[in-house]
Amino acid sequence: MSFEDAAGAIVAAGRRMDALGWVPATAGNISVRLGQDDIAITRSGRHKGALTAADVMVVDAAGQARDPGARPSYETLLHCGIYRRFPDTGAVLHGHSLANTVLSRRDRGPIRLAGYELLKAFPGGPTHDTAVAVPVLDNDQDIPRLQSALDRLWDATPDAPPGYIIRGHGVYVWGASMDHAMTRLEALEFMLRCHLEEERRPTP
Ligand SMILES: CSC[C@@H](O)[C@@H](O)C(=O)COP(=O)(O)O
Numbered sequence: 001m002s003f004e005d006a007a008g009a010i011v012a013a014g015r016r017m018d019a020l021g022w023v024p025a026t027a028g029n030i031s032v033r034l035g036q037d038d039i040a041i042t043r044s045g046r047h048k049g050a051l052t053a054a055d056v057m058v059v060d061a062a063g064q065a066r067d068p069g070a071r072p073s074y075e076t077l078l079h080c081g082i083y084r085r086f087p088d089t090g091a092v093l094h095g096h097s098l099a100n101t102v103l104s105r106r107d108r109g110p111i112r113l114a115g116y117e118l119l120k121a122f123p124g125g126p127t128h129d130t131a132v133a134v135p136v137l138d139n140d141q142d143i144p145r146l147q148s149a150l151d152r153l154w155d156a157t158p159d160a161p162p163g164y165i166i167r168g169h170g171v172y173v174w175g176a177s178m179d180h181a182m183t184r185l186e187a188l189e190f191m192l193r194c195h196l197e198e199e200r201r202p203t204p
């Protein structure tokens, strides 16, 4: 994919996430794989609802900026970790929604979503009659250490879903293309909102 196309997809995704309230302040980061070794990713500290192509830059697979003067997302290594582990990934989305923040601050283990129609957006067959356990990791400002924890988790659970939550921080979701990743993010956020709502008003 060309840089221009990737930047356009990232700008559009940022607007959508902002419209849905998932990237308050300068939260969130977004990337698209450009080829075997290059990733287009948001620069650090930009508002994701007001991105232009100038807010997108290129890093290599190890997270090094192609332009050494440019500062990519603080969490670039988490994007690199996903592309490295799941080579079919074409786009990665990270947002801070109210639902993923509140639920992960309270739940200790993975967040189990079962019986939702929108589970069809996740791997596991075209049925709602399934469950997805979304991993929750402790937040850590040491991003290489956080990525090591993820690698240990993925080693132990090779069938982990294409997403995880960092406690009290936000969610990462990925897919083969930006559309695919966005579909999964929207599905996951909807189910998390339902989960939160049910906890506040338990079904009789
Ligand atoms: C608004 S603070 C949020 C950041 O600490 C971080 O979690 C985040 O999502 C955005 O960081 P960024 O470096 O702009 O990609």
Ligand SMILES: [Zn+2]
Binding pocket: 027, 028, 029, 075, 094, 095, 096, 169, 170
């Ligand atoms: Zn974040």
